[in-house]
Amino acid sequence: MNEQDVMGTLTQVFRDVFDDDDIVLSPSTTAQDVEGWDSQEHVNLVVAAEMRFGIRFRTAELESLHTVGEFARLIHAKLAASA
């Protein structure tokens, strides 16, 4: 899966979690840009992404997930490492 595929799948995760098919993400998207992205939904995003991509974020990595780009890069790195 290349970074673009990861962005595409991650967009679907966001659309499912927020039940909003109009969500469009860019690497710089942050919680401020998405309605409803609060701390509770953040946990839901983390867990939904883990389930969708079949990965696990470590406790230490949770603090670095502020932007969609950070999400996507970390996911891509984990997928590449496990490939």
Add this chain to the structure above:
Amino acid sequence: LPDTLHWLAEHADLSAAIRDAKTVTGEAERLALAASLAGYRRDFTLTGRIDKLAAAGLESERAPPGLHPLRLALLSSHTVDHLLPSIRVAGLYRRLALSLYVTPYGMYRQALLGSDPALEAFAPQVIVLALDAHDSPLQLPLDATEDNVAAAIEKYVDGLRTLWHRARERYSAQVVQQTLVPTAPSVFGGFDGLVPGSPTALLERLNTRIRSVARQDGVLLLDLAWHVAQPGQGDGLGDPVRWHQAKQLVSPIFAPLYGDLVARLAAAVAGLSRKCLVLDLDNTLWGGVIGDDGIDGIRLGQGHPIGEAFASFQAYVSLLGRRGVVLAVCSKNDDAVAQAAFSHPEMVLKRSEIAAFVANWNDKAGNLRQIAAQLNIGLDSLVFVDDNPAERDIVRRELPEVAVPELPEDVALYPACLASAGYFEAVSFTADDAARGRSYAQNEARRAESNIATDMPAYLRSLNMRLVATPVGSQELPRVTQLINKTNQFNLTTRRYTEAQVQNLASDPACVALALRLIDKYGDNGLISVVIARPDPRLPPEELFIDTWLMSCRVLGRQVEEAVLDVVADAAGQRGARALIGQYRSTPRNAMVAEHYPRLGFSTHSTAPVAEPDSTFWRCELNARPSLQHHIEIGQP
């Protein structure tokens, strides 16, 4: 991916169905769609979307049709906000329109001991005290004595009871106490349990004490500590990463399961638990098809893994019956064949435990309606268990009120599946419950008896039965020998013979050796009975001794024996016999035929012609034979 709601049916595309439902106008219509989609297997994301679909409908003033409104407050020591959608959606599946209230994080004690105007305004009907072991843990040294531990537990439980009493006093709410999920890793290994002050032993003792006082105080349990120990019940529910990230005792992954545990309990409080378990027969209660395989061919009982698994499921069902769950049967079968299956020696579930028994060739939806009407309960009280996915689908579509668990393919998993589905969640267990199963069964027995008195002859006539008797020849020999060697129940003497021995008897012109077939309007039942009567040197030559008489239980209760006696008496008469002498040789398996000969009008034969223990002998004079009533035509081979 954990499959935590495995008893729910799989939707072909639940995501697309939710997307479509969102476009429907009318909040009541969307709520109704959400309630139906809540019945499919769903992860927390799909569950959250169904919750959004239902939101406007649930918040509206009008009571939604088919859903019972209930106000439930969660007073929690851990984060529960992420669990609310799952509780509401599970509520829809359990036929509840739930309003939820959550006290601010960590404020559960203040809400009950102090004042909480918002909670008062909410007026909860159910209060769930959702506590965890991290909250005010029992602080004891590892080498604490039994007495130290007992005192600490008593102090903690006293604190809980104060909260329970306040909750009931102030809100008249039903209190539900969540037991404390063990999250601490072991300190000593298996030795933990032997050290009273170890975290594992402490928590176990505490939960045991909570369970005991809860029943005294009329408090119900959300017994998470027990649930997490069940197979397939969400592997501890939590995840230490989620605890450190957001103080979530329950990971979002397990939110749908937790939601259902809360909702099923709330539904039970509202009187919405199911009352009746309706069971299919073939491949649900036993392996194989009784109509094809016969009573000796179905797989049930000790000796084979699959037979034991079915017996184990029957034992679980029987226990539910004794708990007060009403048991019923809904099977596509010939009624007499299905009923007769319950004489199988390994049958754990007794016919008398079943309150309503419907076996016919009609569609199951119609039969489920009939069962509900007969038991005078609603369709929404029924749980229908059938191994056949097509039957399950039809019933779900035709009767959405009926709960239809998605059974696993392996019968060994049936009991756990039915148990984890939580359809019969209880809030009490009384002497009445224990007696209910019995009283339903007695009513059914009476009803059945009156049916026999009025309808049985008509029923038997309607079967258009024809009995075909063939002298045992080379063609019949293998099947006849097989039946002689495997029939245990309807077998007067249980004499086992080799094929050669049968052939010797059959080829003797003085002998009557008959293979009997029964044909009815449903088709040919095949070889169902064997009779061998022979002269005996200890008897006068004009008397014929019935050496062997056996019958397949498939055709019990159809007066086949009466018709067989007609055939045997004719054949004996043709050989110049004046009397038939019958023997009943008792075995552990053939009590059902102890009264066979007197029922057929034989009289006691006082002097035993053959010296054999455990035997009674019977005599029938052929020229003074009482005519027996039956509804079977004697046919030519």
